[in-house]
Amino acid sequence: xxxxxxxxxxxxxxxxxxxxxxxxxxxxxxxxxxxxxxxxxxxxxxxxxxxxxxxxxxxxxxxxxxxxxxxxxxxxxxxxxxxxxxxxxxxxxxxxxxxxxxxxxxxxxxxxxxxxxxxxxxxxxxxxxxxxxxxxxxxxxxxxxxxxxxxxxxxxxxxxxxxxxxxxxxxxxxxxxxxxxxxxxxxxxxxxxxxxxxxxxxxxxxxxxxxxxxxxxxxxxxxxxxxxxxxxxxxxxxxxxxxxxxxxxxxxxxxxxxxxxxxxxxxxxxxxxxxxxxxxx
Amino acid sequence: xxxxxxxxxxxxxxxxxxxxxxxxxxxxxxxxxxxxxxxxxxxxxxxxxxxxxxxxxxxxxxxxxxxxxxxxxxxxxxxxxxxxxxxxxxxxxxxxxxxxxxxxxxxxxxxxxxxxxxxxxxxxxxxxxxxxxxxxxxxxxxxxxxxxxxxxxxxxxxxxxxxxxxxxxxxxxxxxxxxxxxxxxxxxxxxxxxxxxxxxxxxxxxxxxxxxxxxxxxxxxxxxxxxxxxxxxxxxxxxxxxxxxxxxxxxxxxxxxxxxxxxxxxxxxxxxxxxxxxxxxxxxxxxxxxx
Numbered sequence: 200x201x202x203x204x205x206x207x208x209x210x211x212x213x214x215x216x217x218x219x220x221x222x223x224x225x226x227x228x229x230x231x232x233x234x235x236x237x238x239x240x241x242x243x244x245x246x247x248x249x250x251x252x253x254x255x256x257x258x259x260x261x262x263x264x265x266x267x268x269x270x271x272x273x274x275x276x277x278x279x280x281x282x283x284x285x286x287x288x289x290x291x292x293x294x295x296x297x298x299x300x301x302x303x304x305x306x307x308x309x310x311x312x313x314x315x316x317x318x319x320x321x322x323x324x325x326x327x328x329x330x331x332x333x334x335x336x337x338x339x340x341x342x343x344x345x346x347x348x349x350x351x352x353x354x355x356x357x358x359x360x361x362x363x364x365x366x367x368x369x370x371x372x373x374x375x376x377x378x379x380x381x382x383x384x385x386x387x388x389x390x391x392x393x394x395x396x397x398x399x400x401x402x403x404x405x406x407x408x409x410x411x412x413x414x415x416x417x418x419x420x421x422x423x424x425x426x427x428x429x430x431x432x433x434x435x436x437x438x439x440x441x442x443x444x445x446x447x448x449x450x451x452x453x454x455x456x457x458x459x460x461x462x463x464x465x466x467x468x469x470x471x472x473x474x475x476x477x478x479x480x
Numbered sequence: 481x482x483x484x485x486x487x488x489x490x491x492x493x494x495x496x497x498x499x500x501x502x503x504x505x506x507x508x509x510x511x512x513x514x515x516x517x518x519x520x521x522x523x524x525x526x527x528x529x530x531x532x533x534x535x536x537x538x539x540x541x542x543x544x545x546x547x548x549x550x551x552x553x554x555x556x557x558x559x560x561x562x563x564x565x566x567x568x569x570x571x572x573x574x575x576x577x578x579x580x581x582x583x584x585x586x587x588x589x590x591x592x593x594x595x596x597x598x599x600x601x602x603x604x605x606x607x608x609x610x611x612x613x614x615x616x617x618x619x620x621x622x623x624x625x626x627x628x629x630x631x632x633x634x635x636x637x638x639x640x641x642x643x644x645x646x647x648x649x650x651x652x653x654x655x656x657x658x659x660x661x662x663x664x665x666x667x668x669x670x671x672x673x674x675x676x677x678x679x680x681x682x683x684x685x686x687x688x689x690x691x692x693x694x695x696x697x698x699x700x701x702x703x704x705x706x707x708x709x710x711x712x713x714x715x716x717x718x719x720x721x722x723x724x725x726x727x728x729x730x731x732x733x734x735x736x737x738x739x740x741x742x743x744x745x746x747x748x749x750x751x752x753x754x755x756x757x758x759x760x761x762x763x764x765x766x767x768x769x770x771x
Contacts, residue, residue, distance in 0.1 A: 220571070311758040313697020322730075405601050440608065
């Protein structure tokens with residue numbers, strides 16, 4: 200019934216598809232296996248809990264870990280109100296379709312800009328004012344993550360049933376009160392998803408931080424840290440690998456980053472799954 | 481409604497409007513700053529000498545600032561990454577959207593998300609220690625840090641974007657199309673490739689354009705495997721991309737010098753490329769929604 204030529208064609212496509220899938224999965228497996236195998240043996244407690252010291256010939260990444268945490272916290276603290284607020288404006292207030300499409304177009308543009316451009320813009324905009332510091336880095340990342348938070352919050356706001364808003368308005372609440380007490384609590388899961396995605400992106404970011412946050416490895420508290428230069432884990436990895444050729448340390452950091460990436464992917468999947476489940480109710 | 485309550489509402493409305501406009505403000509700010517800092521060097525060097533000059537020697541006694549090698553390298557590197565990345569990504573997307581059993585789909589999707597989440601410096605590190613020596617041994621070249629290494633790393637890095645956007649497009653194809661094709665006697669495989677894929681072609685085009693944008697903008701991973709010498713693009717030679725040209729010299733160029741200004745001009749050229757790609761992306765996404 201089916202000619203040999205057709206059969207050959209079908210089997211070729213099937214074979215090529217299978218090869219592609221195996222290649223994709225194989226790459227992911229190889230990367231994670233290779234990085235963990237070469238990195239984990241070098242991860243020790245001293246490595247995680249001390250700062251580097253030339254005097255005692257010790258290399259530790261505690262400052263880099265803290266810098267990463269500080270920059271994630273600072274970025275999220277600033278970007279959450281901005282991004283979520285913009286999303287609220289777009290879905291709840293905006294009446295002019297043209298303005299909505301301008302803002303959405305701007306968000307699309309932002310999400311397409313590569314991180315090295317953000318790095319330069321951040322250097323011009325923020326590092327000039329605040330000096331090269333974690334704060335300048337965080338502000339750069341705020342612009343970068345704005346579209347992510349905006350989009351996830353907006354999607355979540357759209358799924359809050361219209362009847363909730365009508366109910367609140369019908370009971371005499373003003374628009375702001377409705378948003379504050381009914382709409383925003385209803386879209387918390389979207390904001391949470393946005394936070395997880397942004398955390399992942401900040402964790403992996405390096406090009407945007409190279410010229411804004413600097414490359415120091417000193418221990419600071421949160422506020423002092425923000426005002427000073429500091430390398431995040433990725434930037435530290437880059438310098439250890441490219442500038443000083445210390446591949447054991449680079450791989451140890453890479454292994455830690457890999458585990459964190461896995462954890463974030465898992466959290467994102469979990470949040471997405473709960474999100475879906477709640478919507479299905 | 482009380483006057484006070486109305487005042488509060490107006491104030492809140494205004495505040496949210498302001499938050500909404502911040503996004504637009506950021507785009508404008510970045511654009512204006514990049515243009516303002518990119519123009520001076522271009523004016524001083526001359527647009528043609530800058531864009532079409534074949535030698536970049538910013539540290540020489542008689543410096544010359546021609547970025548044609550960077551532009552061509554970025555184009556070749558991106559084209560190469562697309563050449564390798566798109567077929568694999570596209571076929572994986574067809575598998576995920578149409579063929580995969582649910583359990584396997586979860587596994588493959590997890591692998592794709594992992595590829596998307598791996599920091600670019602980790603790709604660079606693995607490329608530096610696996611790919612670069614591998615190319616050196618396999619092709620017997622003096623140095624494996626080359627355009628080829630960058631192309632392979634970029635191809636892997638753009639895979640997840642291509643797969644995710646293509647899957648979304650393929651899953652949105654109306655089931656009636658496929659049913660009609662199956663009812664006419666086409667096998668499932670033929671249906672997916674002859675009916676579903678053409679129906680999703682705008683979305684798949686968008687995926688390719690997104691991949692182009694990702695590849696042309698990647699800096700750190702490429703920095704670690706490309707060797708970073710301002711040669712004209714050639715597969716086994718060390719090359720420098722637009723992104724790496726900026727990254728590699730920014731830290732030691734002195735503020736205000738022509739060298740630093742020229743670096744900002746390179747960034748401006750890169751930005752213009754990105755804006756062009758974004759416009760194409762929006763065009764395809766819009767057509768996909770309408771189609």
